[in-house]
Amino acid sequence: MLRLAAEVGDGAIWANGARSHMAESLSVVPGDRREGFFVGNMIPTVIDDDVAAAAAVNRRTLGGYVSLPNYRNYWKEAGYVEEMEAIEAALAAGERDRLPELMSDRWLADVTLFGSVSAVREGYEAWLDAGVSTPILVPPPRPAARPRPSKSSSPPSPDPLPAFWRHFLAYSARK
Numbered sequence: 001m002l003r004l005a006a007e008v009g010d011g012a013i014w015a016n017g018a019r020s021h022m023a024e025s026l027s028v029v030p031g032d033r034r035e036g037f038f039v040g041n042m043i044p045t046v047i048d049d050d051v052a053a054a055a056a057v058n059r060r061t062l063g064g065y066v067s068l069p070n071y072r073n074y075w076k077e078a079g080y081v082e083e084m085e086a087i088e089a090a091l092a093a094g095e096r097d098r099l100p101e102l103m104s105d106r107w108l109a110d111v112t113l114f115g116s117v118s119a120v121r122e123g124y125e126a127w128l129d130a131g132v133s134t135p136i137l138v139p140p141p142r143p144a145a146r147p148r149p150s151k152s153s154s155p156p157s158p159d160p161l162p163a164f165w166r167h168f169l170a171y172s173a174r175k
Helices: 002-008 019-026 051-066 069-077 081-092 096-102 105-111 117-129 160-174
Strands: 011-015 038-047 113-115 134-138
Touching (some): 019 105, 038 051, 051 105, 069 081, 117 134
Parallel strands (some): 011 038, 038 134
């Protein structure tokens, strides 16, 4: 696909690309096409000081994507064979509820951004360093992707969307 984009288009956009694999993916773009070639990636992003909660939101968000063979094949190519094969086995057994636990921390950190404002900023910079000229930070869908607190847990944190955009816009204005 990227070869075709380089041949007939002016760029490419990934959805949930693997940062560790981006340089290898971009290596197929001919040198004479690299200047001005648009490279974007839509990155599920959750800003929350509760890192485990933020990761859980991204795991829920990516549940549908790991169910799709084309995404699993890409992530296998990117080095996540064990995770994707475990997910395939769970899907074959009808165990969709196991998908979040099968998404490794390493894989999640490679395809999403989550955590504190500073952690997300650092991740954003890492995507730029990986060759993505336009990281597209995608906040979580509402409200289905957000875990529901149990009755015994503390009240839910405020909606992350306003904070997400406030922090991102403030950060972007400094650039």
